[in-house]
């Protein structure tokens with residue numbers, strides 16, 4: 001059994017303690033916006049926020065997360081697409097297949113809350129998620145756009 | 153049970169299923185708009201218009217990121233003259249296509265063919281619907297059709313000042329006789345207002361909030377999950393497994409044998425299925441391939457480079473004679489290894505089997521082939537099978553080369569009749585059981601005459617044939633025509649862009665046990681590396697400018713030359729590059745399109761490569777959505793250069809050594825470069841977009857590396873060569 005706070009809802013899940021958080025989110029909780037890409041913390045498709053920090057959920061056991069820690073998944077970011085990062089993604093038509101994009105958006109939003117005005121080099125260094133479709137330039141431009149609109 | 157029936161008059165879902173959002177029928181496959189499963193009659197196979205004027209375009213090809221969904225909808229909407237802001241989409245199923253005599257024709261989405269092969273009939277579908285809608289209005293008003301006009305889905309009769317909308321006349325239009333094919337005139341692309349414009353994609357919003365349902369996200373009431381392992385050695389078999397060791401593990405339901413090749417564990421969740429599978433003791437019969445090493449594969453290729461016998465690709469003139477009389481010759485051997493598709497979404501499929509029906513939900517590039525596979529494995533007649541398409545987390549040819557994911561999912565589902573089971577491949581299983589980009593080498597010999605003109609070129613390709621793995625029936629007298637992509641003397645598909653007086657192109661087929669498949673760009677990729685890098689060598693060997701050297705051979709190939717000239721002009725070829733930056737150029741034609749690229753790179757003393765900027769040009773005949781073409785061009789550089797920089801699948805003891813991204817590296821944002829795209833559609837033909845740019849990515853960069861360092865990289869991936877200053 002584990003008790004988790006996901007998108008501001010407390011969830012009790014019946015699961016082995018060593019189950020990766022990713023699979024608890026996808027299977028027990030049923031939120032499938034968070035994706036499986038590698039299972040070894042390499043690709044970032046499974047990125048969620050834990051207390052605001054971008055975290056690769058495939059590589060942490062559910063037992064290491066406490067009820068006090070706030071987990072936010074892509075579904076909890078802004079379902080109606082009003083987050084400036086989502087708006088920038090929409091504006092620049094960033095996704096191709098889109099499979100990596102939940103993770104990219106969660107990484108980008110965490111980056112911008114820690115550093116609202118990142119330099120181009122900081123974006124390159126921080127955004128380490130894989131996009132097999134190769135949307136990197138649009139992701140970078142969208143982060144810059146979101147950063148500008150957030151600075152307002 | 154909730155089911156969906158698809159009728160001549162439209163897609164009918166049971167109201168309960170739609171309302172509850174349950175998906176034993178499905179709302180999911182019509183992810184563009186859940187309400188798309190309407191009872192509104194269709195105007196024709198391509199167009200449904202609802203009373204509120206929403207236009208539902210049926211899309212037969214599949215969206216996997218390449219934007220074909222939006223492009224095809226633009227083409228239909230263009231001829232339909234509807235309001236683009238009201239356009240949505242849905243996929244018909246392959247079962248319905250069978251029942252309706254293939255009214256949607258080909259579902260296959262590979263070979264960059266989505267738009268170029270179907271543009272004419274989908275545009276005619278849009279035009280026919282428009283004619284029927286106007287006719288319905290004219291009938292109602294009792295005025296001649298010719299006096300009615302339409303704009304943005306509003307039909308007007310100027311004489312009487314009346315107007316109506318498509319949504320209001322759609323029902324009447326649906327009962328009219330469709331116009332005769334020869335009465336349909338398509339618009340001149342010069343007058344397009346919806347097609348040809350950089351419109352936003354139709355499928356973006358749901359990719360930004362987690363709502364987009366990919367195949368791997370499929371959920372059905374009572375669904376179980378399966379993880380599988382197939383013999384790690386290709387061609388090996390399963391001997392036995394000891395289920396008693398895992399029976400008591402949490403969630404465990406069943407372990408099942410997959411024919412003679414593997415085993416799957418079914419559990420309540422996938423993670424529990426995988427955990428139990430990992431704990432399952434399995435004995436394999438690895439067979440003779442277990443002795444095959446990477447060196448054996450390479451040795452067979454090397455032997456083929458100079459073997460006496462080879463399959464003829466094409467020839468003109470007399471190469472042996474011309475080489476014999478050449479004033480000087482240049483020779484080189486290039487090599488390209490196996491590569492994996494690595495779709496971001498691993499292979500998966502959900503299947504539900506009963507003695508009466510087999511249903512599959514999956515991400516496929518060819519739903520008709522998926523249906524055929526389902527029928528073959530289910531043991532039920534084709535009309536008792538159905539495949540529902542879900543969004544693909546990448547395809548790249550993997551999801552068209554083989555439908556092994558459907559085969560295994562149905563095999564597994566058959567073990568528990570009436571229970572839907574989702575089978576997901578772990579990344580490791582996916583990477584070690586692929587259909588790999590074929591590995592080949594190429595020996596090139598060139599001869600120069602007394603005036604130092606290129607007089608002869610001999611290309612001997614040695615290595616794997618894709619068709620020999622996937623479709624041996626399509627070999628012609630043992631010849632795989634696809635091996636010569638980009639090198640063909642003529643044809644609209646993949647024509648060589650140079651004229652050489654004496655030319656001989658051959659293939660010594662050497663097939664290892666590693667299965668080959670269609671990998672985005674296919675054989676054009678390595679053929680462009682071989683030829684475009686070697687031409688660069690030849691230019692340097694004769695102290696000529698690589699651009700000018702090529703141009704002299706291209707007098708008969710103006711379209712190839714035009715894209716090359718376009719990148720040269722934009723990059724400023726012939727003018728100095730920024731300090732420390734060097735340029736390389738390449739061109740190739742394939743999948744009906746002409747592409748060229750110029751890369752600007754620098755290499756540090758320590759041998760660190762930096763790609764600064766790439767200028768690329770595409771002539772695809774007609775450009776349906778320029779911003780999506782630009783996206784494909786950018787993505788193609790990432791895909792092509794990931795392979796060129798890092799991509800290598802190797803074999804030890806008959807099995808693939810790379811299992812995940814830690815040993816199979818991807819290009820990431822820190823290495824990303826600027827891409828400037830020139831879209832220069834010259835009209836008169838339709839070329840593909842999803843793949844062609846990949847061909848020129850590697851040779852442009854490798855040629856720039858030579859310009860920067862003097863090091864000629866003849867083996868991909870680049871990570872095998874040190875660029876350190878001596």
Ligand code: FES
Pocket residue numbers: 035036037038039040041042043044045046047056057058059
């Ligand atoms: S799935 Fe977690 S990093 Fe790849």
Ligand code: FES
Pocket residue numbers: 095096097098099100101130131132133134135217496545546
């Ligand atoms: S959009 Fe397809 S992997 Fe990133």
